[in-house]
Amino acid sequence: MKIAILGVGTVGTSVINILKKNRHMIAARAGEHIEPVIGVVKDLKKPRECDIELTDDIDSVIDRDDIDVYVELMGGIEEPYEIISKILDKKKAVVTANKALLAYHRYALQEKAGDTSFGYEASVGGGIPIIKALREGLSANKIEKIVGILNGTSNYILTNMMQSGIKFEEALKQAQDLGYAEADPTFDIEGYDAAHKLLILASIAYGVHGNPEDILIKGIEKISSEDIFFAKEFDYEIKLLAIAKKTDNKAELRVHPALVSKEKMISKVDGVMNAISIYGDALGESMYYGAGAGGDATASSVIADLVDIARENKNPMLGYKELSEIQKIELLPTSSIRTKYYLRVKVEDKVGVLAKITNLMSDNKLSIDTFLQKPRNKNENHTTLFFITHTSLEADVKRVMSLLEKEDFVDGRPFMIRIED
Amino acid sequence: MKIAILGVGTVGTSVINILKKNRHMIAARAGEHIEPVIGVVKDLKKPRECDIELTDDIDSVIDRDDIDVYVELMGGIEEPYEIISKILDKKKAVVTANKALLAYHRYALQEKAGDTSFGYEASVGGGIPIIKALREGLSANKIEKIVGILNGTSNYILTNMMQSGIKFEEALKQAQDLGYAEADPTFDIEGYDAAHKLLILASIAYGVHGNPEDILIKGIEKISSEDIFFAKEFDYEIKLLAIAKKTDNKAELRVHPALVSKEKMISKVDGVMNAISIYGDALGESMYYGAGAGGDATASSVIADLVDIARENKNPMLGYKELSEIQKIELLPTSSIRTKYYLRVKVEDKVGVLAKITNLMSDNKLSIDTFLQKPRNKNENHTTLFFITHTSLEADVKRVMSLLEKEDFVDGRPFMIRIED
Ligand SMILES: NC(=O)c1ccc[n+]([C@@H]2O[C@H](COP(=O)([O-])OP(=O)(O)OC[C@H]3O[C@@H](n4cnc5c(N)ncnc54)[C@H](OP(=O)(O)O)[C@@H]3O)[C@@H](O)[C@H]2O)c1
Ligand SMILES: NC(=O)c1ccc[n+]([C@@H]2O[C@H](COP(=O)([O-])OP(=O)(O)OC[C@H]3O[C@@H](n4cnc5c(N)ncnc54)[C@H](OP(=O)(O)O)[C@@H]3O)[C@@H](O)[C@H]2O)c1
Numbered sequence: 001m002k003i004a005i006l007g008v009g010t011v012g013t014s015v016i017n018i019l020k021k022n023r024h025m026i027a028a029r030a031g032e033h034i035e036p037v038i039g040v041v042k043d044l045k046k047p048r049e050c051d052i053e054l055t056d057d058i059d060s061v062i063d064r065d066d067i068d069v070y071v072e073l074m075g076g077i078e079e080p081y082e083i084i085s086k087i088l089d090k091k092k093a094v095v096t097a098n099k100a101l102l103a104y105h106r107y108a109l110q111e112k113a114g115d116t117s118f119g120y121e122a123s124v125g126g127g128i129p130i131i132k133a134l135r136e137g138l139s140a141n142k143i144e145k146i147v148g149i150l151n152g153t154s155n156y157i158l159t160n161m162m163q164s165g166i167k168f169e170e171a172l173k174q175a176q177d178l179g180y181a182e183a184d185p186t187f188d189i190e191g192y193d194a195a196h197k198l199l200i201l202a203s204i205a206y207g208v209h210g211n212p213e214d215i216l217i218k219g220i221e222k223i224s225s226e227d228i229f230f231a232k233e234f235d236y237e238i239k240l241l242a243i244a245k246k247t248d249n250k251a252e253l254r255v256h257p258a259l260v261s262k263e264k265m266i267s268k269v270d271g272v273m274n275a276i277s278i279y280g281d282a283l284g285e286s287m288y289y290g291a292g293a294g295g296d297a298t299a300s301s302v303i304a305d306l307v308d309i310a311r312e313n314k315n316p317m318l319g320y321k322e323l324s325e326i327q328k329i330e331l332l333p334t335s336s337i338r339t340k341y342y343l344r345v346k347v348e349d350k351v352g353v354l355a356k357i358t359n360l361m362s363d364n365k366l367s368i369d370t371f372l373q374k375p376r377n378k379n380e381n382h383t384t385l386f387f388i389t390h391t392s393l394e395a396d397v398k399r400v401m402s403l404l405e406k407e408d409f410v411d412g413r414p415f416m417i418r419i420e421d
Numbered sequence: 422m423k424i425a426i427l428g429v430g431t432v433g434t435s436v437i438n439i440l441k442k443n444r445h446m447i448a449a450r451a452g453e454h455i456e457p458v459i460g461v462v463k464d465l466k467k468p469r470e471c472d473i474e475l476t477d478d479i480d481s482v483i484d485r486d487d488i489d490v491y492v493e494l495m496g497g498i499e500e501p502y503e504i505i506s507k508i509l510d511k512k513k514a515v516v517t518a519n520k521a522l523l524a525y526h527r528y529a530l531q532e533k534a535g536d537t538s539f540g541y542e543a544s545v546g547g548g549i550p551i552i553k554a555l556r557e558g559l560s561a562n563k564i565e566k567i568v569g570i571l572n573g574t575s576n577y578i579l580t581n582m583m584q585s586g587i588k589f590e591e592a593l594k595q596a597q598d599l600g601y602a603e604a605d606p607t608f609d610i611e612g613y614d615a616a617h618k619l620l621i622l623a624s625i626a627y628g629v630h631g632n633p634e635d636i637l638i639k640g641i642e643k644i645s646s647e648d649i650f651f652a653k654e655f656d657y658e659i660k661l662l663a664i665a666k667k668t669d670n671k672a673e674l675r676v677h678p679a680l681v682s683k684e685k686m687i688s689k690v691d692g693v694m695n696a697i698s699i700y701g702d703a704l705g706e707s708m709y710y711g712a713g714a715g716g717d718a719t720a721s722s723v724i725a726d727l728v729d730i731a732r733e734n735k736n737p738m739l740g741y742k743e744l745s746e747i748q749k750i751e752l753l754p755t756s757s758i759r760t761k762y763y764l765r766v767k768v769e770d771k772v773g774v775l776a777k778i779t780n781l782m783s784d785n786k787l788s789i790d791t792f793l794q795k796p797r798n799k800n801e802n803h804t805t806l807f808f809i810t811h812t813s814l815e816a817d818v819k820r821v822m823s824l825l826e827k828e829d830f831v832d833g834r835p836f837m838i839r840i841e842d
Contacts, residue, residue: 129558137550286711
């Protein structure tokens with residue numbers, strides 16, 4: 001099986017090297033040798049850590065008749081979409097690791113692909129075979145919920161904040177120094193990367209359409225030392241979670257930091273690791289854990305897709321062979337989300353403030369489950385109040401927060417973290 | 422797709438009920454309806470919790486031409502082997518959850534099956550799609566090691582002993598009362614069930630042949646309160662582990678209780694849950710966690726196999742399309758195992774005893790990493806010594822233990838637990 005590698009960067013280089021290193025074993029498993037015959041790059045002069053013929057003329061590679069599978073590892077959205085569309089028009093199989101592409105174009109690509117193989121295991125959870133688990137391993141199950149730690153950078157920062165007690169900025173800097181965060185970390189820490197991956201999983205689980213703009217996406221950049229203090233006090237971890245669940249026949253999709261009880265298996269996932277918990281109606285909870293990024297780990301999934309193609313496996317790209325048979329399911333509006341909430345409010349430390357806040361909450365349908373007032377430093381005339389609500393409507397919480405912000409006795413903006421129960 | 426259910430017990434009943442409950446969704450995923458048309462049982466008079474035509478004449482079912490897939494859920498070894506052989510002779514697809522059958526006959530069944538589909542996802546890890554993960558998701562990887570908690574009964578008992586401080590006998594009784602252990606629990610607590618599953622995983626990882634008799638199998642029945650005390654003191658959990666790894670181009674397979682550092686993800690798996698950590702050369706560690714038993718969880722895997730057959734997926738049964746290409750790998754003799762060991766020795770509490778033991782150890786190539794003497798109760802003239810060795814040869818540890826047993830100052834038999842590092 002001859003393959004072309006479109007993009008010989010971190011992942012592409014690993015794919016080429018592992019196919020060489022484990023060549024015989026992979027052939028024994030796949031039934032044929034998998035040969036990377038040409039790589040495409042932008043800059044032919046850059047030094048490469050792998051041994052392959054290179055070109056910067058992508059069209060000449062797409063025009064070749066001897067290539068069986070094209071592996072897209074360039075990144076981007078519209079450019080790879082056009083390139084892959086051309087390849088699928090020629091009925092050539094495609095493998096990609098590109099979650100951004102799929103977050104926007106997965107349904108269009110599924111249609112273009114038709115019966116042609118289209119692998120994207122590497123797009124979610126790096127080396128964790130999560131697409132396979134969800135699309136094939138759990139095919140008997142109605143999926144009740146998916147809860148994922150899908151971004152290693154954010155998880156590394158949060159773990160470090162919890163365990164070393166350092167602030168967000170410092171944890172980010174350490175992650176950057178260690179190569180776990182990019183110079184511009186926006187995409188990872190603000191939740192977009194996790195959201196792209198969540199949309200892919202939600203398509204397999206629910207057949208739900210939607211772009212990143214349509215779902216709730218919040219990042220970890222506003223988590224403070226006080227939130228860490230509270231989490232420790234009440235036996236929570238703080239994780240950036242990507243959640244998909246079915247609520248009233250709508251799909252609820254959201255990415256945000258969450259307080260997670262230390263008893264949940266997913267709360268135990270530390271550092272750059274990823275994990276996805278899936279709740280199915282037959283199986284109950286199952287969890288999949290591993291390296292969510294890195295050249296070799298991601299290449300592991302890319303090559304698994306190639307082996308699947310060599311074995312002539314025919315799984316429907318997004319999990320459904322006949323979409324007509326399943327109900328069209330719509331996205332739940334973000335204001336209709338219901339969960340428990342943690343609220344942090346900085347207030348003037350004077351008599352009557354707490355009563356005013358609790359009245360305001362109950363007037364707006366928030367009922368309080370837990371309350372903590374942080375021991376105040378001497379010489380300060382402000383104190384921080386922490387609340388956990390019972391299950392409430394996102395819209396009510398948002399209203400309470402903006403009402404609180406307007407009060408004189410409240411200093412700055414109240415802050416909220418959703419709780420994963 | 423018409424299927425026959427051979428054995429309508431715990432798992433068979435769940436398979437029938439889930440196929441009915443999730444009928445449309447499963448059809449949308451599989452591309453066709455999966456219809457259980459006939460069930461085979463021993464006793465037609467027993468009440469059943471599912472709706473299917475039943476017979477006790479298995480031959481009449483095997484002779485039918487309209488059945489596409491036979492699902493074996495009877496249990497046993499030789500009887501299902503003969504039945505499945507007949508079915509495969511007729512080139513009809515088979516799905517089974519029967520790990521005992523596969524522990525003995527997997528290679529013979531692979532040969533008989535040839536190109537006919539043979540699914541056995543449910544045989545290891547219940548509902549966890551671990552066969553799929555290892556055989557397909559990790560196909561790019563040389564497997565360095567597999568470490569599994571493959572028996573929920575044992576894990577439930579050990580978790581309970583660690584968390585509630587109760588003794589083995591009491592924990593076993595509680596497990597039986599809750600239905601987590603059978604009236605005769607031998608098979609689970611002595612490690613045989615886990616060993617059957619380990620042999621299956623090791624075939625996919627290494628292509629290694631071997632029966633349960635050929636590998637090291639130890640149970641949890643001798644774990645004492647003192648071992649629990651030590652584990653807590655030194656931040657270990659005690660787990661019944663099934664381990665397969667490659668050592669010097671031999672496959673090392675063993676099932677035994679092990680001390681596992683609390684930092685390892687697998688140490689966090691509590692109660693009846695199962696989990697399998699796999700270390701691959703490309704991916705590093707990944708872990709798969711979920712319900713290892715129970716009718717519905719196991720049925721989830723059985724039905725995943727049926728969907729795979731409907732989708733016409735063609736994965737080689739034991740993971741290799743061309744066995745000739747991989748090296749024949751042999752089992753490592755159990756005496757050649759090398760790991761770290763925990764030793765518990767009850768001795769007379771008098772001067773010179775410790776020196777004698779440490780001399781005896783060093784004369785026999787055991788070097789000590791950690792030593793603890795338990796605070797002695799007043800009025801006792803015996804005390805318990807705990808040692809952790811550096812990495813040592815199993816044969817050396819066994820020799821030291823039998824030498825110690827012969828010493829006057831040693832009371833009873835020294836006890837050993839292997840350490841998973
Ligand atoms: N890195 C990971 O851990 C990881 C994990 C999961 C998924 N992914 C996904 O995998 C994909 C690749 O990631 P990566 O980290 O390997 O990226 P990378 O290191 O930046 O490599 C990208 C490669 O594509 C080439 N390229 C980019 N645009 C091109 C164009 N227009 N024409 C020809 N070649 C072009 C680049 O050429 P030059 O070398 O000449 O610049 C480079 O070789 C992305 O979609 C990413 O989201 C990555
Ligand atoms: N239970 C689990 O959680 C689990 C998990 C993983 C794997 N498994 C495996 O799945 C298989 C089935 O387990 P199970 O718990 O469902 O067993 P079970 O409840 O004992 O059911 C066995 C069924 O097979 C029938 N049967 C047995 N021998 C037969 C024969 N000679 N002819 C016709 N019918 C026969 C029995 O008939 P009657 O009902 O008339 O007695 C019964 O319906 C076993 O291989 C087991 O190891 C089970």
